[in-house]
Amino acid sequence: TAVQKKQRGFRCCALRAMSSYSSLLLSRPSPTVTHVELNRPDKRNAMNRAFWSEMVSCFTEISDDPECRVVLVSGAGKIFTAGIDLMDMASDVLQPEGDDTARISWNIRKIISKYQETFSVIEKCPKPVIVAVHGACVGGGVDLITACDIRLCTQDAWFQVKEVDIGLAADVGTLQRLPKVIGSRSLVNELALTARKMYADEARDCGLVSRLFVNKEAMMAAALEMAGQIAARSPVAVQGTKVNLVYSRDHSVQEGLNYMTAWNMSMLQTQDVMKSAQASMEKKGPESITFSKL
Numbered sequence: 001t002a003v004q005k006k007q008r009g010f011r012c013c014a015l016r017a018m019s020s021y022s023s024l025l026l027s028r029p030s031p032t033v034t035h036v037e038l039n040r041p042d043k044r045n046a047m048n049r050a051f052w053s054e055m056v057s058c059f060t061e062i063s064d065d066p067e068c069r070v071v072l073v074s075g076a077g078k079i080f081t082a083g084i085d086l087m088d089m090a091s092d093v094l095q096p097e098g099d100d101t102a103r104i105s106w107n108i109r110k111i112i113s114k115y116q117e118t119f120s121v122i123e124k125c126p127k128p129v130i131v132a133v134h135g136a137c138v139g140g141g142v143d144l145i146t147a148c149d150i151r152l153c154t155q156d157a158w159f160q161v162k163e164v165d166i167g168l169a170a171d172v173g174t175l176q177r178l179p180k181v182i183g184s185r186s187l188v189n190e191l192a193l194t195a196r197k198m199y200a201d202e203a204r205d206c207g208l209v210s211r212l213f214v215n216k217e218a219m220m221a222a223a224l225e226m227a228g229q230i231a232a233r234s235p236v237a238v239q240g241t242k243v244n245l246v247y248s249r250d251h252s253v254q255e256g257l258n259y260m261t262a263w264n265m266s267m268l269q270t271q272d273v274m275k276s277a278q279a280s281m282e283k284k285g286p287e288s289i290t291f292s293k294l
Contacts, residue, residue, distance in 0.1 A: 021050070023039060024039055024051070030228060032069040033228065034070075034071050036062075038051075043085065044078070046082045046084065049092075055119070063125045070227040073148060074132040079136040081137060081140065083139025086166070096108050116172045116173060119147040119172055119173045130226060131148040132153070132219050132223045134153065134215075135157060139170075142170075143177075146173060146178050152213065153204075154200065154219050155200050155212055156215075157200045157203070158197045159198045164192065165195045175192060234276060236294060239294065244259065272292075
């Protein structure tokens with residue numbers, strides 16, 4: 001398709017300038033949008049040892065990249081992700097190092113904290129992150145998408161908090177973020193305790209995703225269009241909005257207002273406000289404005 005050809009074209013020219021990873025494929029579908037693709041399609045994008053460290057490096061790079069204004073995350077192949085690669089990761093948890101219980105426990109704590117950062121880094125990234133899910137999104141996949149800002153999925157997508165089925169409580173983000181995302185504590189408890197599948201219609205109805213699409217091609221086209229709309233706005237405004245939305249989620253209204261006051265007392269001192277106001281008065285869209293890099 002035209003969309004796929006366009007993506008391939010940008011990908012070829014972008015990869016030379018971007019870091020390469022074994023579990024991820026980075027590309028630039030447009031000058032200000034970075035596409036991060038889970039790229040182990042032959043393994044159903046299972047999250048192996050490399051993935052957990054590469055995600056941190058990748059999003060740290062993106063956070064510091066002044067060219068990038070929006071991030072799009074998707075999965076290569078037939079599904080989004082099958083979750084943790086148990087064969088590759090089992091030794092970390094099942095055979096931890098340490099001379100006694102205290103030292104073993106200390107090392108397990110370090111391992112879990114390291115894995116938590118794999119998804120927290122998405123939330124800490126000031127650039128908005130859109131995630132596009134097709135097919136299965138299992139276990140660690142739910143941890144990943146709940147750390148993203150906007151969630152889209154195809155009609156054939158399904159979601160599963162799988163951890164209780166493998167004998168553990170989800171420990172890298174789902175139990176903390178999912179209740180903030182979908183609002184119903186009862187539904188969160190049901191999903192986490194039964195490990196049942198949630199299909200696309202229910203995911204949209206409960207607010208896990210905001211839009212459904214008939215297939216991956218339509219979803220990716222819409223995701224790229226949405227990314228372009230966000231990227232056309234002032235990066236000072238967009239990144240400030242994300243940072244304050246995340247802060248407000250975890251604080252009282254008054255604390256959020258106080259943080260916003262401190263934030264905007266400096267961030268209002270930007271040419272972007274005048275440029276945007278001028279374009280609005282001239283009935284021009286934000287895409288007509290050239291904003292400085294941030």
